[in-house]
Amino acid sequence: MRAAATPPWADVRDPAGAGRVADRHRASLDGDTTADVVVVGAGATGLWTAYYLLEADPAIDVLVVDASTVGEGASSRTTGWCAARFPVATETLASRYGAAAARELRAALRDTVVEVGGVTAAEEIACDFAYGGHLVLARTPAQSARLAEAVASARRWDDEVEPLDADEAGTHLRAAGTRTAAWTPDSARVQPRALATGLARVVEQRGVRVAERTRVLRVSPRAVVTDQGTVRCRHVVHATGATPPGVPGTGRAGAATDAVAIATEPLPAPAWHELGLAHGTTFSVASRRAVHGHRSADDRLVLTARAGAPAPSGAHARLRAALVDLFPSLATRAVTHAWRWPLDVARDGYASVGVDPAAGLAWTHGHAEDGTALANLAGRTLADLLTGTSSALTRLPWVGHRSPAWPPGPAATAMLTAAAWRAAWSDRTEQPASRPRTSRG
Template sequence: MGCPLNLWADSATGVRSARPALAGDRDADVVIVGAGYTGLWTAYYLAKADPSLRIVVLEQETVGFGASGRNGGWCSALFPASARKLAALPGSSRSAAIDMHRAMQDSVNEVGLVSAAEGIDCDYYKGGTIVLARSQAQLARARAEVASAGEWGPGDLRFLERDEVESHVRATKVLGATFTPHCAVIHPGKLVRGLADVVEALGVTIHEHTPVSTIERGRAVTPYGVVRGEVVVRATEGFTPGLAGSGRAVAPVYSLVVATEPLDDATWDRIGLADRPSFSDHRHLIIYGQRTADGRLVFGGRGAPYHFRSRVRPSYDEEPRVFAKLQSTLRSLFALEDVQFTHAWGGALGVPRDWCASVGLEGGFAWAGGYVGDGVSTTNLAGRTLTDLILRRDTPLTRLPWVGHHSRRWEPEPLRWLGINAGLHAMTLADTEERLTGRTSQLARLMSPLLGH
């Protein structure tokens, strides 16, 4: 396609010095495997809470190499499992699910507050999220979602009529929309690099190009040495299957993203998005977009295949068929016939079998992940929660329903490959079904229990 790969890496400011790989065995108090948002937020809050802690972060590539440096830049209050599902978890309740909803909202604000306090210029802007309804079936889903949200929270998800939508964004075929104020847009590359610089200034050691093959009780094993610690944190998300014994913990599913050239003022006057809300629509196959601080449209979605045996490879970041579909979808959404695209990239996110993210600490082994693409703010909540767990503090965060949750393992191959790819294909067919029939998809209804709803 002739596009540079990743806009966020291409436009992150500053020259970063290489961080050395591990050079032999060493001891620490806390060992964190993975230098993405989960690992770095955990290091940040631990170092702030107890500056005497020896914290070592091990990263097999470079800081933010995974989903933290590749995502669509939504810092939202979305959690991958529904409130109804959270309330049904063992030991949970309706009130606990509502507490989780509010904790996610607080996390959106916390990312902005810490970024400002620490001087991380990550283009944070809280403009909310608008999700368009562009067919009768989508319109019915939008109204049902608002009704359900009112049962499980403070009722801050609003339905917008067509004329109200135009004050936020002007897109094609719009019949209505939902809107929530609880989302900010960010520049992911600037956030993850800035956060790494901050934790290093707090005394945390980061070793890049140091792959961890095994996490054992009190140890992380690498080709260059063993790092021992009272607590070892697994913060590897889509790369988790590469760890010994974790091949079925999560499924790495790829999400792909494209970015336009900076658009001129006349085009923005026609599109809207003046308050930079993140945007999507109510189709089944997920799409997501934002207006960047430098005036581009960044637009992503699912549709790339799951790869056999949970393999993650750099070559999988590029799917020309999906890139072309994303470009045509964005052009159609805003009637942008002549827009040029400058970047296209992808990356793996972690999907647990029940679509429910989790965080916990058991016997010196801590973990967080399974965000299903909703990780920018959830990782912040994870970092604060892990800090409380590691420091043995009983707080409202440690009593949230995702703490200590264990998703069952994915099926062995080839069942995993068949099932996940069938599900992805089914969501595409469900959208086609609705476009042809004008009615809510029966296929999507059948698939819903398998997708964590």
Template sequence: MSAGPATGTPPLWWDTRAADAVLPPDSGADLPLRADVVVVGGGFTGLWTAYYLLCAEPSLDVLVLEARHVGFGASGRNGGWVSALWPVAPDAIAARHGRAAALAHLAALRDTVDEVGRVDAAEDLGSGFTKGGTLVVARTPAQEERARAEAEHGASWGDGTVWLGPEEARERLATGPVRGATANPHCARVQPRDLVDGLAAAVRRRGGRVVEDTPVGRAGDGVVVLADGRRLSAGAVVLATEGWTPRLPGHERAVVPVYSLMVATDVLPEEQWERIGLARREVFADHGHLVIYGQRTVDDRIAFGGRGAPYHLGSTIRPEFDHEERVFASLRRTLTALVPALEGVSFTHAWGGPLGIARDWHPTVTWDPTTRTGRAGGYVGDGVAATNLAGRTLADLVLGRSSDLVGLPWVGHRSPSWEPEPLRWLGVNAGLRLAHAADAEEARTGRPSRLAGLLGRLTGGH
């Protein structure tokens, strides 16, 4: 393994974005006094909502306000998995809403992957959307036990997950010692910044305004107050701020911003790819307790990420938190151990950023018809596809349209607030340490970790 940059870099996706996806920005100097819909946040949730509103009602005056630039948050930093994954188990959904509702939700998630691909092609978003599926390897006996159980459980819900033996797993990805893998077809790879840039351009082509460098101080009840004191009135307000939500008054404990970090290799030659695999452009991970994720990029690198960076007291977000060299070094070691053919490869990028997690690990879409305020978020890292489903759902809610989407079980879900500090700082960071410890215990003993049960209780069982 060749060491990466001595310090963090901008996200790979920002450095390799397609220039032709970018349109001149709308000016914030002459904002209207009123808009039919004001969307706060220029990431996937906000832009998908604006896009579907304008598809349904082209005459609407839709204004998207972004504090920095489109894709500045998780939308422009993530691992690029457009997946049907969901952080809440279908059994938990069924226990509350019934099996039929859980099946409808799973079907909507699968359809959403294809919907992103449809829009990508129809609007020429240029994201590199390639539906190669997901491959999650089992590297220890304990991981194999979980993986086989996951495949069996997935079959009971018809989610498409299958178990692959060691030989078939290695044919797909040339890992080190492996006991097998689960595979699922319902996932695509994208270059996320190209997707968000292309989506912003599509919103503008349809008549929406996307205004950057315009932070919002307060929003709701038909009023949006900018950080500089200007006030706008709105027929409806949509809050699409994900990990930055705690900065809005009244939402300080709605989600916690948990950091996920990534590294990227240099461009790899074709002969090296012939040894590595990922010929279908599968995204990949393992069945460990600490989340990791990777993809073969549009320009033939590996972009690889994972959790492990600390949560900061008071839900604080700062640029320096994007860069934790200890975590970057761990990610490089983990990747080269997972894929030995990468030994000695150069790493060119290292970056990170926060994502939003609700107290019960449950994403949500809400709409208050009295104040005409909507919100979506808390995707727990599964948001590249879920934001599209949220955007379509919010568009229907804003427009008062009855549809199958507005009846899905995440609509109207209310997560409990996170504990006050310092309890949430202690709890979130304890969870990260437990995930590390559970993986270490399994590597040492070869048996499922006893600590994993405690981790499950700490995270609400998700």
């Protein structure tokens, strides 16, 4: 199994897999300059923010800076789904912000999946966006119980979700050991790197400047100091997620835990006929440390999972074991790519977005595995906040939420690692006696 920082197939531009995204190199910042808004981070969140700022006011001067290149961070390596998901339960949101606010956020998340699909089509961004819904599999009695509770909860908040028995689940995906399942239409598959490079092309055509290989050293009120010069501005948007873990002047609301992924060789049509997974459909297992999967545009099966901080040795091998456990017929199929990326996780689990008018600093944190859709929602929300537009988006309950700061250095890593071990232990204890337990991890 060959390790790769970014899988080559993630750059596939067309559904047939014949072409590759050939994104041009961009210059670094060339000395001191000015802008209305400086966006730190050229991933999905930063680029969506630039896009919607120009939608709101085409005259806004926006500069995007990145220490690496467009989409080279977590945005290009993520789960490959665009789903109406939020990192904390809706009941948790309701207990803090009220039922009406929680219901509004659920509706906004459902609308976001449609928004991403609409913009990628309108702007001709070739990122393999395909609606197909999301299937959650339960393979143990404990998972079935949790899934039944999740279905009941989703319906209370007006989400469309359909409970399925094992036979009904098999019409979407035939995975070994499936007891029950649930299906929702509010999800799509997307090639995240192609989405980022496509968004960069669109915003540059509208006048946004994108400076690559420009490392931010410090964020101050109305200024961004980089290794290539200082930018004076009215607003700064901190949109780096977990890459890097923090920039001086932006706080420590998020910390990084690793996710890992593997991809098989392209599977032939008979193999997909046996599995039953349609293009666009994503899936996950209702375990404590959930495994997510989808079928790529070039017919690979991709699995991802949260692994720990940092990912322990053998994490990819354990994901390979999970692949064979779910789909025994793939035991002889090659896994050709393996990679990892950092997830931006808030200490209290919340994703958040906001702006500090006094400091001119806007931010968003804590997207975790749900970043593809939340990046778009954050971009739209930040555009409204920065242009002074009062909208339904600026009143959503994640706006202005302040997560407690993580402790510095090793303490945060230890907390995240302990959480990963607790989830892994729960999964092992929930396995029925008839199923062999997998190795620790």
